[in-house]
Amino acid sequence: MTLVKWNPKRSLISDYDRIIDNMFNIDFPIYSTGNSYCPAVDIHETEKEFILSADMPGLNKKDVSLDIHDGVITIKGERIKGDDKSYDSYKIHERQFGSFNRSFRLPDNVNEDKIAAKFNNGELLITLPKTKEIKTEGRKIKIG
Numbered sequence: 001m002t003l004v005k006w007n008p009k010r011s012l013i014s015d016y017d018r019i020i021d022n023m024f025n026i027d028f029p030i031y032s033t034g035n036s037y038c039p040a041v042d043i044h045e046t047e048k049e050f051i052l053s054a055d056m057p058g059l060n061k062k063d064v065s066l067d068i069h070d071g072v073i074t075i076k077g078e079r080i081k082g083d084d085k086s087y088d089s090y091k092i093h094e095r096q097f098g099s100f101n102r103s104f105r106l107p108d109n110v111n112e113d114k115i116a117a118k119f120n121n122g123e124l125l126i127t128l129p130k131t132k133e134i135k136t137e138g139r140k141i142k143i144g
Contacts, residue, residue: 037079037096043104050110050128054102061119066126068112074103075124 044051054075056064064077078099106112111131118125 037098037100038102039075039077039100041102047130049130050107052104052126052128054124054126055122056119056124057122059122064119064124066117068106068115071106071108071112072103073106073115073126073128074101075126076101 039054039056041052041054044053052073056077056079058079059077063079064075067074067076076099079097081097106128109130110128114129116127
C-alpha cells in the first residue's frame with residue numbers, strides 16, 4: 001500500500017478549477033488536432049458581469065461570429081493561411097491555422113439580452129452582464 005501525502009493547496013486549486021470548468025462547461029481539448037485550432041480565452045468575473053476575452057491574432061471582426069442558443073455562447077471563425085507555400089523547409093512552425101469553434105455554457109445569472117461584444121486589434125471582448133439575484137425568502141409551512 002502506498003501512502004500519498006495530502007496537499008490542501010493543490011486540492012483547493014483543483015477544486016476551484018473543476019468548479020469553474022463545470023460552470024462554463026469547458027469540455028474541449030486545449031490543443032486541437034487536424035485542420036483547426038483553439039484561440040486562447042480568459043474569463044474574468046466582477047460584481048456586475050463576466051468578461052470573456054479571446055486572442056485572435058490576424059483576424060478581423062468579419063472573420064468571427066457569435067451565437068447564443070439554449071444558454072450556450074459559441075464563438076466561431078477561421079484563420080486562413082496567407083499563401084500556399086510549403087512548410088517543409090521550416091525549422092519551427094508554431095502558428096495555427098484553420099477553423100475554430102468554442103462554446104461556453106452561460107451561468108444562470110447572465111442577462112442574455114444585454115450581452116455585448118467588441119473586436120479590437122485581434123482581441124474579442126464579450127461582456128456578459130449579470131442579472132440581479134432574486135433572494136427567495138423562507139416561509140413556515142404549517143404541518144397538518
